[in-house]
Amino acid sequence: MAEISLRKIDQSNGYDCFSLKLTEEQKLFVSDPVRSLAQAYLFKDQCTPFGIYDGSKMVGYLLVIYDPDESEYNLWHVMIDRDYQNHGYGTAAVKQAIAYAETKPFGRADKLSLTCDSRNVHAYSMYLKLGFLPTGRMSDEETELAIAI
């Protein structure tokens, strides 16, 4: 694993998102990056989609969005391309997403939350290892997890 970085999605790299592919198992739990970018348009003033890079290669995608009603940041649509699984990219990328949320780019908040299907064992345990904790709330059969920022 070379140096992992997050880079904001824009005209220069956006079409690389269109090539990211999910495994059949991932499709059960995660949105396609194209669908996520479409949502990013709807919330364009309160979210930042990122490509996850290994060096100059985009290997995944995630989106950080601000929820002004809850005064919290949310992490959406974390995915690593099916050809780049199990290299630790997810963990490295989520750490950087937490650091980004800590800059509070869209407004005040004291936590970053996400929802994860507990049957998505690999992702769920990754979030717990990173310090996310269940909030006790559920959303569409997914468990809400949060970390202080």
Added chain:
Amino acid sequence: MAEISLRKIDQSNGYDCFSLKLTEEQKLFVSDPVRSLAQAYLFKDQCTPFGIYDGSKMVGYLLVIYDPDESEYNLWHVMIDRDYQNHGYGTAAVKQAIAYAETKPFGRADKLSLTCDSRNVHAYSMYLKLGFLPTGRMSDEETELAIAI
């Protein structure tokens, strides 16, 4: 056909785009609105995606984008939902897209152009009837058509 209008896509109506469906034939020629909205994110400072409405019902989608290099507007991804074909919606909507481009919302230009596969006979003839003319240029096997604005 009730009153046809274009409404800008935002948080209030954006998810309706996700429900618009293409026929198998349309899929040969036109992008899915979700894919188009993802592109809209990339070009968010120079484009406007619209829902095409019959009264309060979204029946289609189109996107107007400014090309600063060519100093022209482009019409992308015009589609009418498969359940609302052949009602004249496309013609009414494109007329309004022309009127919108004439307001030059993103910068100066003197034409609105688009590309259309000439095998897409219905759409191609619609554009000609509306006053679009072939420019003589091709793009990815599609014919470029333009109208003065």
